[in-house]
Amino acid sequence: MLNVLMYSDELANFEYKPSHPFKPMRAKLFLELLNRYGLLDNKNQKVIEQQPLVEELLYLFHSREYIDLLKKGERGEFTIEMLHAGLGTGDNPIFRSMYQTALLASGGTYEGTIMLLNNEARFVFNPVGGFHHAGKGHAEGFCYINDIAVTISDLIKKGQRIAYIDIDAHHGNGVQDAFYNTDKVLTISFHESGETLYPGSGFENETGIEKGMGYNVNVPLREGTDDEVYLFAFESIVPPLIESFRPDIVFATIGCDAHKDDPLAHLNLTSNGYKSITGIINKISPKILAMGAGGYNVFKTAALWTLAWAIFCGLEPEDQHIGLIGGMMYGPEAKSGSLDDLPFILHGREKELCFMQAEKVLEFIKENIFPVHGI
Template sequence: MGGRVAVVHDRGLEDYGFGEDHPFNPLRIRLALELSEAAGLFEGYGFVKGAPATEEDLLQVHSLTYVRLVQKADEVSDLSELVHYGLNTPDNPVFPRMHEASARVVGAVLTAARMVADGSCEHAMCIAGGLHHALRSRASGFCVYNDAAVAIARLKQEHPHLRVAYLDTDAHHGDGVQWAFYDDPEVLTISMHETGRFLFPGTGGVEERGRGEGYGYAVNVPLEPFTDDESWISCFEAVVPEALRAFEPDIIISQNGCDGHALDPLTHLSASMALYEHIPRRVHELAHELCGGRWVALGGGGYDHWRVVPRAWTALWAALSHQELPEKVPAGWIARHEKESPVELPVLMHDPAPESTPRAKEIAYANNRNAERVLEEVVSLIHGRKRGE
C-alpha cells in the first residue's frame, strides 16, 4: 500500500528547535504526526530515516565560513560575533548541537527528494523541512540551513538538466530558495505570501523575477493582509497551474507552511483549513499531470501549534497518500492533549465557514490585480523562452 508514498521522519529531527518559548517549537511536528496516526492515515506506511547532510551537501548552497561557524556556534565564548551571521538573535538563538540538528533536517529532505527523483517512490513528505529563509552565509527567520535549496542543488547535480519547480505557500516569502536559484532557468520558484510591506522578510514583490538566464523563473504573488480563502485560492488557480504548465517541471517540491491561517499569531492573513486542504489536493493533481506524480512535500511555518498545524499537515499527508481526511479529530488525540493545550482543541478536521472578512472585495481586487500582473509580466516570460523569443 505504502510503496509509492514515503514519509521521511525520525525523532532526531525534533531536536531542531529554539526552546519551549520560541514560536518554532518542534512540538507542532509531534502533534501533527500523532494526529495523522490517530486518524489511521499512517496504516501501512513506515517512516524512512534520512542520513544527516554532509558538509559537501551544505556547501552546495552555504559558504564554508558560515558552515564552520554553525558547527562551532555552541562553543563560541563571544556570541556577539555570531549576530553578523544571523545567529544569537531572538529569531535564531544558538542551541546545543545546532549544526547536528540542522544537518539532520537537511539530510531528511535530501533523502525525500532523492527517493522521488530516482523513482523509489512517487511522493514523499518531510514536515521537518521547509526552512526557506536561510541564506548563503546567514541564518534568518528560524532557519539555520536551507534544506529545500540544498536538495534542489543536489538533485540538479545528480540528474543533469532536471527541471525543478519549487512552490511555496507559506505566509512568509520563500526568499532563501528564490535567491539561491535567482539566475537559474532550470529552477522555477513560485511563492504566494503576505506582502512584504507588512511582514518579514520584506521581499517577494512581483518585480522580483529572476536575473540573467533566470529572468522570468522567479514568480511572486504577494497577498494583502486579511486575504481569505476565496481570494487566495482564486490567485492560486490563476497563477500556479499556468506557471507550472509553462515551465514543464520534472519534479515539484512544495513548502507547506500553514501560517496564513486566521488563528496564526505571527501573520495577518485570514485563511481557514479549506485553503490547507485545497492546496495539497491541487499540487497532487498538477504533479500527476505534469511530472509523473513526482512530488516532495515539506513543512514550514505555522505557529498555532495546537489547532492549526496538526490539522493542516494531516490534510497534507492525506492528499499525498491518496486518502480521505476524516470529518472529526480523533477523540483519543484530543484526550491525550487537551490537558496540556492552552487552547480548546478543535473537534472537526475542517473549519466552519468563516465570517466575511472586512474589506474582502477591496482585498480581492488588489490581489487579483497582482495575479493578473504576474501572468502578463512574469509567466509570459516563461512562455516566451519556450518559443525562443
C-alpha cells in the first residue's frame, strides 16, 4: 500500500505575516529533505497535491457564525465579533487567503483520511495540518480551522473508531473539547504541563465526561523532560491503551516543538526520542494519518518530520549527496545540523523532578483510565 505526502507549493508558500513564528515553508524544506535522503524514490511513496475541503464538512465541527467571520476577514472586513472569536490577534492575524489556506490545509487531512479508508494508503502525512487548538467558534494558538476535529467527526459518522495521539509540546485542547463526551474517539495528548505552557490545560484529571469518561488521556510533563522520561511515560501508557481500544485509524499529531531546540516550549526531546516515539506509533497502528502541527525551529522540524516519514514508510534515510546517514549539512540555508542529534540526557535533581511528575501522572492513569479499558 501507498505512503502519501500531501503537499502543494501554494500551501508551503503562504505566510501569516513575516514576524509570525508559524512558518508553513517548513513543508518545503521537508520535501527537499525527503528528496535529498532518497525517501520518495520508491514506487510506494507518492506526493499528492491536496484540494480544498468542501465547505459543508466544516459544519461537522465549526459554527456557521464563525465560518462567516473567517470569510469576512478574508474579504478585508473587520468587526468586533472577530476579536471575540480570536481573529485579528497577534497569534491569529487576519490575512489575505486566510480562509482559503485553512480550507486547503484541512483538505489535505480529509483527503488523506479517505485514502486510508479506501485502503489505497497505509500512511499519509499532511505537514501543514494538525491545527489542534482551533475551537468550534473561535481561532486560537495559530489555528483557524480544526482539520482534525472536522475529519474525525466525519469518520465517526462513517462508523470508524479513531485514536488520536498528540505529541506536540502544547496540549491539544481543541481536539479534547471536540470529543470530550464520546467513547468513539480515544484522545491521548502528551505535552508540557499547562502550569508552564500555553494553553494552560491538559491536566491528567481531564478524563472526559458521560460516555467519554476515560477516553480522554492527558500526560502533562514537567518542563525540561528529556527523551528517557518521555519514553518511560509513552511506553507505559500508549501501547496498552491502543491495543485495548483497537482503532481503525490512528491520527498522529507530530508537532516538533517538544524538541530541545524549539524556541517556544521547554521540553528536551532529541531526534532519538522522536524516532522511538514514531517507531512505537508505527508498530501499534493499523493505519496512520500524521499531521505536522507545531515546531518553530524550522530546520529541526523538517529534519524530525523526515525521520518520522522514514520510520512510517519503513525506509532508511540515505544522503544522496554523500551516501551517509546524517552528519551532513542539509541545504545551503542551514548553518548546522544533520537529521540526527547527539543524545541529550538530563541529570541530577531536575531529572528526578521530571521522573516524579511522569510517575505521578502514570499512577493516576493506571488508577482512573486503564480500568475503563479493561487493562
